[in-house]
Amino acid sequence: MSLNTTPRGQRLHIAIFGRRNVGKSSLINALACQDVAIVSDIPGTTTDPVYKSMEILPIGPVVIIDTAGIDDVGTLGHLRTGRTLAVLSKTDLALLVVDPGQGVSEYEHAVLKEAAERNVMVVGVINKRDLYPRVDAGELSRQLGVPCAAVSARTLQGIDELKELIVRHAPKDWTAPTIVGDLISPGDIVILVIPIDKAAPKGRLILPQQQVIRDVLENDALALTVKERELKHAVESLSVKPRLVITDSSVFLKAAADTPPDVLFTSFSILFARYKGDLDALVRGVKAVDSLRPGDKVLVAEACTHHAVEDDIGRVKIPRWLRQAVGGDLSFDVVSGGSLLPDNLKEYKLVVHCGACMLNRKEMLSRLMQAGSAGVPVVNYGVLMAHMHGVLKRALSPFPQALSILEDDGEEAELEILRKAVLPKAVPEAVLGRGASCMVE
Numbered sequence: 001m002s003l004n005t006t007p008r009g010q011r012l013h014i015a016i017f018g019r020r021n022v023g024k025s026s027l028i029n030a031l032a033c034q035d036v037a038i039v040s041d042i043p044g045t046t047t048d049p050v051y052k053s054m055e056i057l058p059i060g061p062v063v064i065i066d067t068a069g070i071d072d073v074g075t076l077g078h079l080r081t082g083r084t085l086a087v088l089s090k091t092d093l094a095l096l097v098v099d100p101g102q103g104v105s106e107y108e109h110a111v112l113k114e115a116a117e118r119n120v121m122v123v124g125v126i127n128k129r130d131l132y133p134r135v136d137a138g139e140l141s142r143q144l145g146v147p148c149a150a151v152s153a154r155t156l157q158g159i160d161e162l163k164e165l166i167v168r169h170a171p172k173d174w175t176a177p178t179i180v181g182d183l184i185s186p187g188d189i190v191i192l193v194i195p196i197d198k199a200a201p202k203g204r205l206i207l208p209q210q211q212v213i214r215d216v217l218e219n220d221a222l223a224l225t226v227k228e229r230e231l232k233h234a235v236e237s238l239s240v241k242p243r244l245v246i247t248d249s250s251v252f253l254k255a256a257a258d259t260p261p262d263v264l265f266t267s268f269s270i271l272f273a274r275y276k277g278d279l280d281a282l283v284r285g286v287k288a289v290d291s292l293r294p295g296d297k298v299l300v301a302e303a304c305t306h307h308a309v310e311d312d313i314g315r316v317k318i319p320r321w322l323r324q325a326v327g328g329d330l331s332f333d334v335v336s337g338g339s340l341l342p343d344n345l346k347e348y349k350l351v352v353h354c355g356a357c358m359l360n361r362k363e364m365l366s367r368l369m370q371a372g373s374a375g376v377p378v379v380n381y382g383v384l385m386a387h388m389h390g391v392l393k394r395a396l397s398p399f400p401q402a403l404s405i406l407e408d409d410g411e412e413a414e415l416e417i418l419r420k421a422v423l424p425k426a427v428p429e430a431v432l433g434r435g436a437s438c439m440v441e
């Protein structure tokens with residue numbers, strides 16, 4: 001399923017409110033980095049709410065509801081019309097755009113009141129920061145009682161901070177539209193490789209495996225589940241090639257070897273890295289592993305305070321492998337829990353994040369954007385493991401954009417890692433972060 005066919009109901013719906021000429025259309029363009037809205041200096045260019053499906057990186061597919069013109073003539077009267085109320089009933093998050101030259105009026109307070117009555121979160125946006133460099137987002141925030149960002153839609157100043165606020169205040173149940181649906185078509189065969197070993201919970205599949213099967217079925221494709229030993233036999237028995245093979249990370253090498261080269265191949269961890277966050281950012285992060293030098297500081301970020309066990313993946317195994325890869329000592333700090341990463345992020349050359357099984361998409365994206373603002377690369381356990389096995393390139397075959405990020409110098413980097421490090425013993429998906437707890441299963 002392509003972006004344009006992603007059902008609207010699964011996209012984050014962001015409504016943009018503001019009086020005429022505050023720059024709503026320019027703001028939409030700045031968020032999308034393309035000319036999608038009509039931009040005009042003539043007040044009231046559009047008169048009805050316009051729904052635009054678009055991709056905002058790294059937020060993903062969204063629907064922007066452009067309410068430009070809704071306050072034309074008789075401002076508050078129009079706010080209370082059915083049109084506006086209909087917009088709010090379809091809105092996950094509202095952006096209230098203010099022009100510092102116009103200040104705050106009854107209109108803004110009316111939007112806030114209507115939104116509050118419908119439990120819609122509002123983020124304030126002071127636009128035209130380039131023209132009013134002294135604008136203070138904190139002051140507007142105090143005035144409106146909602147979080148605010150100061151931006152210039154024209155120069156893009158502050159747009160990244162605004163995206164962070166959007167993600168942070170998106171509804172808790174917001175997810176990406178699909179786990180695998182955009183990679184497959186109706187009738188396709190998807191093979192899932194799931195080892196049944198002592199790391200697997202007794203009598204059941206873990207949640208991410210169940211979720212992938214469910215997503216395959218919802219997309220009218222066929223899910224064929226095998227253990228790693230049966231993969232070759234399964235592929236040879238089929239009269240048509242499978243579209244996609246998804247493996248548990250613990251059997252990466254065998255599954256890669258038994259999957260025909262022209263069949264898309266990936267892992268559960270990588271699928272969930274994309275579903276829960278920003279795969280491209282994590283691939284950029286893995287490249288930073290190769291520039292680590294002895295003495296560098298690395299932050300291991302665990303999203304929950306799980307009970308660490310002997311030979312813990314984040315505290316023991318990954319530090320050991322990274323030291324081997326770097327050929328010297330590294331300084332590791334570990335943080336557990338908390339809603340965001342610590343304030344001293346800039347001290348670190350790399351953040352190695354857990355699989356985030358306990359985080360939702362907005363929480364993981366908030367962390368990635370926070371690290372992005374601090375200029376610190378982030379990789380997660382799953383992407384790092386694929387890299388250290390030398391199979392990341394193969395495992396990114398379904399994701400051309402992420403692959404192109406890696407391919408700048410990725411192949412050589414993976415060979416380098418393999419040359420320097422003892423190939424890490426495979427770690428089951430259960431400890432890469434999914435399901436109940438990373439150490440419990």
Ligand code: SF4
Pocket residue numbers: 302303304305306354355356357358359432433434436437438439
């Ligand atoms: S992977 Fe899951 S269980 Fe492990 S630290 Fe992260 S959130 Fe907690």
